[in-house]
Amino acid sequence: MIRFQNVFKRYPERGDALSAIDFEIQTGEMVFLTGHSGAGKSTLLRLIGLLERPSRGQVLVNGRNLGTLPRRDIPHHRRQVGMIFQDHRLLSDRTVFDNVALPLVVTGIHSKEIERRVRAALDQVGLLARARATPLALSGGEQQRVGIARALVGRPPVLLADEPTGNLDPDLSREIFELFERFKYVGVTLLIATHDFELVNSRQHRTLTLDAGRLVSDTGAW
Numbered sequence: 001m002i003r004f005q006n007v008f009k010r011y012p013e014r015g016d017a018l019s020a021i022d023f024e025i026q027t028g029e030m031v032f033l034t035g036h037s038g039a040g041k042s043t044l045l046r047l048i049g050l051l052e053r054p055s056r057g058q059v060l061v062n063g064r065n066l067g068t069l070p071r072r073d074i075p076h077h078r079r080q081v082g083m084i085f086q087d088h089r090l091l092s093d094r095t096v097f098d099n100v101a102l103p104l105v106v107t108g109i110h111s112k113e114i115e116r117r118v119r120a121a122l123d124q125v126g127l128l129a130r131a132r133a134t135p136l137a138l139s140g141g142e143q144q145r146v147g148i149a150r151a152l153v154g155r156p157p158v159l160l161a162d163e164p165t166g167n168l169d170p171d172l173s174r175e176i177f178e179l180f181e182r183f184k185y186v187g188v189t190l191l192i193a194t195h196d197f198e199l200v201n202s203r204q205h206r207t208l209t210l211d212a213g214r215l216v217s218d219t220g221a222w
């Protein structure tokens, strides 16, 4: 589902943020991406989401080479890849329902179908009862779950999460990971960047480790 072939990413003012990265992730795998701050985790995720392009090498998602993807296919690609961020980036003047509906509204899906899918996504993250609240009325963990529902609502086959539990206490972090583990069972491919070594070590998932832009370890599938 995700394949990197000798990928480099160079920022002109910084040098190589990623060097010679090679790995493959199969459909339905749940993989952690770890490494020190600045190791290149977010850069790697951004290449998969096509928010950045590699300086060298190839990134393939679902068999398609992102380097040769025609411009008109980029919106379709972005819908295939749900992204979850640490700072969840919710719109504070809209309800939880509207925040989750946003990715569907731009695709022009019928409003009845939007309602059905948003309710299903909120139900999956346990927030159906808070659909009419605004994000500021929610706790940090609940806000993060709204961000997850928004990433899920378009049913993307790939979910990327960048420090999804960065601001949460250990109990909430565990809850979020348990939620991710449930997606794995419905065939979603998940790549989760995190510094939370304790959490990574407590859960038996394949782990890719970056160090100064190089892939220094891959524990392989368990």
Ligand SMILES: Nc1ncnc2c1ncn2[C@@H]1O[C@H](COP(=O)(O)OP(=O)(O)OP(=O)(O)O)[C@@H](O)[C@H]1O
Binding pocket: 011, 013, 014, 017, 035, 036, 037, 038, 039, 040, 041, 042, 043, 044, 195
């Ligand atoms: N847009 C950019 N322009 C220039 N340099 C960048 C840019 N984005 C990232 N970098 C640099 O690339 C390196 C990798 O950054 P990246 O954000 O991928 O690391 P990270 O492992 O996600 O770090 P953190 O855990 O702190 O979020 C860093 O040295 C960073 O300063």
